[in-house]
Amino acid sequence: MFQLLCCRANITAPVRSLSLYPRTSKTAEIWRLARWYTSPGSKAHSSSQQPGNAVSRFWSLTQRAVRHSTTQTSKPPGVALKFILGPAALTVSARLFCHVAYCEADENNNIPVEVVAKNPVPEFKWHILWEFVKPQLFALLGAVVLAFCTAILNIKIPLMLGDLVNVVAGYLREHTRNYLHWSLITSFVQGLLTSGYIILLSRVGERVAADMRKTLFASLLRQDVAFYDANKTGQLVNRLTADIQEFKSSFKLVISQGLRSITQTVGCFVSLYLISPQLTGLTVVVLPCLVGAGALFGSFLRKLSRLAQEQVAKATGVADEALGNVRTVKAFAMEERELQLYAYEVDKSCDLNENLGAGIAVFQGLSNITLNCIVLGTIFAGGTLIASSEMSPGDLMSFLVASQTVQRYKTQPPISYLLLQMVRGISSGARVFEYLSLKPTIPLSGGGRIPYHSLTGRVDFMDISFSYPTRPGHQILSRFNLTLPPSKTIAIVGESGGGKSTVASLLERFYDPASGVIMLDGLDIRTLDLSWMRGQVIGFINQEPVLFGSSVMENIRFGKPEATDAEVINAAKQANAHRFITAFPDGYNTIVGERGATLSGGQKQRIAIARALIKNPSILVLDEATSALDAESERVVQEALDRATRGRTVLIIAHRLSTIQGADLICVMSNGRIVEAGSHLELLSKGGLYSDLIRRQRAEGQK
Numbered sequence: 001m002f003q004l005l006c007c008r009a010n011i012t013a014p015v016r017s018l019s020l021y022p023r024t025s026k027t028a029e030i031w032r033l034a035r036w037y038t039s040p041g042s043k044a045h046s047s048s049q050q051p052g053n054a055v056s057r058f059w060s061l062t063q064r065a066v067r068h069s070t071t072q073t074s075k076p077p078g079v080a081l082k083f084i085l086g087p088a089a090l091t092v093s094a095r096l097f098c099h100v101a102y103c104e105a106d107e108n109n110n111i112p113v114e115v116v117a118k119n120p121v122p123e124f125k126w127h128i129l130w131e132f133v134k135p136q137l138f139a140l141l142g143a144v145v146l147a148f149c150t151a152i153l154n155i156k157i158p159l160m161l162g163d164l165v166n167v168v169a170g171y172l173r174e175h176t177r178n179y180l181h182w183s184l185i186t187s188f189v190q191g192l193l194t195s196g197y198i199i200l201l202s203r204v205g206e207r208v209a210a211d212m213r214k215t216l217f218a219s220l221l222r223q224d225v226a227f228y229d230a231n232k233t234g235q236l237v238n239r240l241t242a243d244i245q246e247f248k249s250s251f252k253l254v255i256s257q258g259l260r261s262i263t264q265t266v267g268c269f270v271s272l273y274l275i276s277p278q279l280t281g282l283t284v285v286v287l288p289c290l291v292g293a294g295a296l297f298g299s300f301l302r303k304l305s306r307l308a309q310e311q312v313a314k315a316t317g318v319a320d321e322a323l324g325n326v327r328t329v330k331a332f333a334m335e336e337r338e339l340q341l342y343a344y345e346v347d348k349s350c351d352l353n354e355n356l357g358a359g360i361a362v363f364q365g366l367s368n369i370t371l372n373c374i375v376l377g378t379i380f381a382g383g384t385l386i387a388s389s390e391m392s393p394g395d396l397m398s399f400l401v402a403s404q405t406v407q408r409y410k411t412q413p414p415i416s417y418l419l420l421q422m423v424r425g426i427s428s429g430a431r432v433f434e435y436l437s438l439k440p441t442i443p444l445s446g447g448g449r450i451p452y453h454s455l456t457g458r459v460d461f462m463d464i465s466f467s468y469p470t471r472p473g474h475q476i477l478s479r480f481n482l483t484l485p486p487s488k489t490i491a492i493v494g495e496s497g498g499g500k501s502t503v504a505s506l507l508e509r510f511y512d513p514a515s516g517v518i519m520l521d522g523l524d525i526r527t528l529d530l531s532w533m534r535g536q537v538i539g540f541i542n543q544e545p546v547l548f549g550s551s552v553m554e555n556i557r558f559g560k561p562e563a564t565d566a567e568v569i570n571a572a573k574q575a576n577a578h579r580f581i582t583a584f585p586d587g588y589n590t591i592v593g594e595r596g597a598t599l600s601g602g603q604k605q606r607i608a609i610a611r612a613l614i615k616n617p618s619i620l621v622l623d624e625a626t627s628a629l630d631a632e633s634e635r636v637v638q639e640a641l642d643r644a645t646r647g648r649t650v651l652i653i654a655h656r657l658s659t660i661q662g663a664d665l666i667c668v669m670s671n672g673r674i675v676e677a678g679s680h681l682e683l684l685s686k687g688g689l690y691s692d693l694i695r696r697q698r699a700e701g702q703k
């Protein structure tokens, strides 16, 4: 609707349609517009404003041509009315039509091909649209009325100025033949050049966007885990998709239209100067003021646009979180609450975008008024010069044609639209670049490696103190010390929230401690190659294994991309997973669904164990690996784990104490430190915190 208003509010269109063109050029102009209007492809064509303007211009010129061919003199009042209402009606309806048609033909519609191929073509349901439009009915009607009135004015203004045109048009008639000849050649060359720059620009735009996507994705993947604690994935995905899309569209549009506008403007200014230095001087005085005011307004709009885009990303984040965790949302009957949260964020983004739209509208209105004043001022000043014989009527005519061209290219491909696109493109680009230049504090590669045959797998946590970066004041570990001897199984137990999983995260180097050192075989892990450590030394299995939506085979191979099929099957056998996998009709090629949704908890866990085992890690970290399973699944998974842990250094983070009684050493954590350590029997006989925990867990089990 806003676009519609903008289009119709564009009262520079009548200036363009003044028919100040030489009469013989009209047919060429009409033909060019008709072709422009019907040819798809250019990004400029996807603007709902451009085609609309083209329609009004096309119609206006057609009317002029007809009028000139029939009579050059007076017109009866009925005819005048026809010329006002007819084009207006056509223009409004054509704009409405164009809007729909061009939305459908959006070249940047990024629906993946396979989705389109698999799903039936979605039906456009008018009654649903009506539900959305109903509350806005008054605004819509108001807009249609305003658009209609503007269309009438658009036609009225050229009619009023028509007499003036008739007077001066005679001058150009003498040059008709020459003009036609050159017009044809110029049109042809212009067509070729247009195709050329659109092809090139499209290529540049697509490649820039693809590169930006790849680079941003790589940069996001490189970031620390702390970065993901502080940013919602929905917002990150939004930068990867919507922001780059927006940037690409703006880039293409602004370059194509902007280049053309600048070239045309400079060229026409030279022409203007040759025609009348006095009038051009006047324009040159006025123009910087307008440009200055425009720049000020532009920076204000840019700020608004940035806020609006951030808010849209925030709303996307809320939706992403709710849809990504839809089972939890449903399990807690939180649909209504999530909807409220989403609606709140969407309403905020709606308000911001409305403000942005209003800002653009005011800008458009002001610029239209200013430009029309310039035209009238030119005519007035030109008239004065003609009266004092300093200028001929022909020169005034030429000056008006040239200044009209300046306006068309400087302000016409609606400047508000260009400006909006530029503002949006800059904000989107800034949001993309922000993450492109972000450096992770924990580099993924670089540093030493320990040869496989000399790696023993001993780990020492020495005087570790740590707080999460998102909660700096809350200390989780304080002077924490622990040794994992080679090929031994060490279990950590303790109160929930006591920091057990944090110990595992530090060993994986998801975070670095604030003070203290973690050693692997006597070497500070900060000096070792992180990719090597995570990829080959440490196997990690946690409570909620996350699988990717590909086949079982690919999920297991995720642990070692170069693994052969035989290695995958061997790992699955070790993880007690081979039998259930081969029972599936598609065996190892079974697709596990998004995040492994088509598998049971125990099956997912065993695939995750196979994925960790395939890399044959020296150190295995099990973070409550069986606590989410029922008794039967736990038995099968535990069996797999017992087999998997043999000959490796194992750190078990345990909630259920029954699963760790066979560990070589059990450490009890409290207040971020180890307060007790020993075997199961030793700790029981001590009668300390461990036996307390056992007693409490037994009591809970009996309830």
Ligand SMILES: Nc1ncnc2c1ncn2[C@@H]1O[C@H](COP(=O)(O)OP(=O)(O)OP(=O)(O)O)[C@@H](O)[C@H]1O
Pocket: 229, 468, 469, 470, 471, 476, 495, 496, 497, 498, 499, 500, 501, 502, 503, 655
């Ligand atoms: N990413 C994070 N950002 C900020 N705080 C965190 C983060 N992860 C955990 N914490 C906090 O750190 C503390 C220790 O968490 P941790 O997960 O290590 O405990 P835990 O002993 O493993 O608990 P549980 O047995 O319930 O799994 C908790 O207070 C938790 O709220």
